[in-house]
Amino acid sequence: MDNKIRMKAENVDFFYGRQQALKGIHLDIASNAVTAIIGPSGCGKSTFIRLLNRMHELVPNAVLTGRILLDGKDIIAPDVDAVDLRRRVGMVFQKPNPFPKSIFENVAYGLQINGMKDKGKIEERVIESLKKAALWDEVKHRLHDSALGMSGGQQQRLCIARCLAIEPEVILFDEPCASLDPISTHKVEALILELKKDYTIVIVTHNMQQAARVSDYTGFFYMGEMVEFGRTEVMFTRPRDKRTEDYITGRFG
């Protein structure tokens, strides 16, 4: 690997109750790069990405073993506060989920709950985040309109802006374009490529072309296991495993 390793999953097993969703996952996530996780529905890719900022804890009966490291420190350890972790590892969800508040309030929310009180500073950061998310020009005249009045693609970029506002180090994208039209998808992909200069990015996608377009590294998940991991261009041209080849050539999935 060329880039420094930012996050690392070591021998991760994960269960929903008695049902095992992930088996012995080892995965390195490089700094300032896009790591894509692909695989058919139900392969555990979304489950995996939610471990990286401990969102799995919102589900009752979730059991995790193994280690997940961020800068060499185990984030699953009991002394690590999930709230602090989530401020460093942000997340953008499959379905755009802006709050039923104004555009401005959506971005400001994360700042306010993190204790930022200075109105000027909040405004500055909101504008900066909207610009980074390539949304500023579209919304600058209606910052105080409801976010629910935006198009799906705009809502998703708003969710990205909201995530950027709290200045995370890693951003997790859980199928961010699954409910978007092609033009919006293109905008979000361009944004992801732009963001990787400053952030470490993990993206889960069921769209192989998307993985090929945006990612530097790709991991292929199948039935709770990681079948293959490598540089994206290698994986898509010379897969080592038969299952990977079958999947990316469209024989199943």
Next chain:
Amino acid sequence: MNRRIKEKIIEGFFFLNGIIVIGILVGIFVILVRNAWPAFHDVSVGDMIKWPSWNPDAYTTPTYGILPMLMSTLMVTLGSLAVAVPVGIGAAAYLSDVADPRVREIAKPIVEILAGIPSVVLGFLGIVLVGPMICKLTGRYNGLNAVNGSILLAVMALPTIISLSEDALGSVPRSYEEASMALGANKWQTVIQVKIPAAASGILAACMLGMGRAIGETMTVLMATGNAAEFPGSFLGPVKTMTATIAIELGEVAYHTTHYYMLFVVGLMLFIITFFVNLAADVFFHKHTRAR
């Protein structure tokens, strides 16, 4: 029998049931208006508002001031909301977001059973329990007052507020909660700043329905508020609400007198107030369900 005719009959049956309910509502309104109407020949609206007291049995000139009892009803209702709304929303938030699912399974039915306590029992508790407590705390010799009524009505309004608010909070999309948690918010911040605002119209509807219940409640306030037909001085003074006035006086009033008609005016006002409160609740409720 022909299937189409059968269908028609069934359809007609349900239509009839729906119409009966509306018919009852309109019928009540018409009866109230017809019986209240003659009062306006005897007493001017200006006098009803101007007179400082409700004193139909006065030896010289009876007075029919409705402001004291309107004020009393408002005080007791708002007082009960001041208690029931924060407690109710807090309890709903606890049940929907903090409580262990097993606790919720037990606690929610218990809250709903609370709604089934007969109001006369609560009135009794007002006399033997809440009243003496108020006396002890304030040093007054009479604990039957607006505060007492407010507390009891709060207890009556709570089940409605808790149960419907909990439903409203439970119907907030999970994705809002996830978004908030993923931004590093803790449970508390998520509930206060995301879930409650998102459920606001549903919670508001719950509070309005609770308020409708409090305004119309009779037996409890009749027993617990002291029933002094004067302009209420403070929350610690006795009050006589619109409902209590009607309940006490209508049974003994001479038929077709001004006093009799005036009681229907009071009833009509009560009908209109509760009608609009419930209508408002309905509007908020639909706003809430549509927003999802």
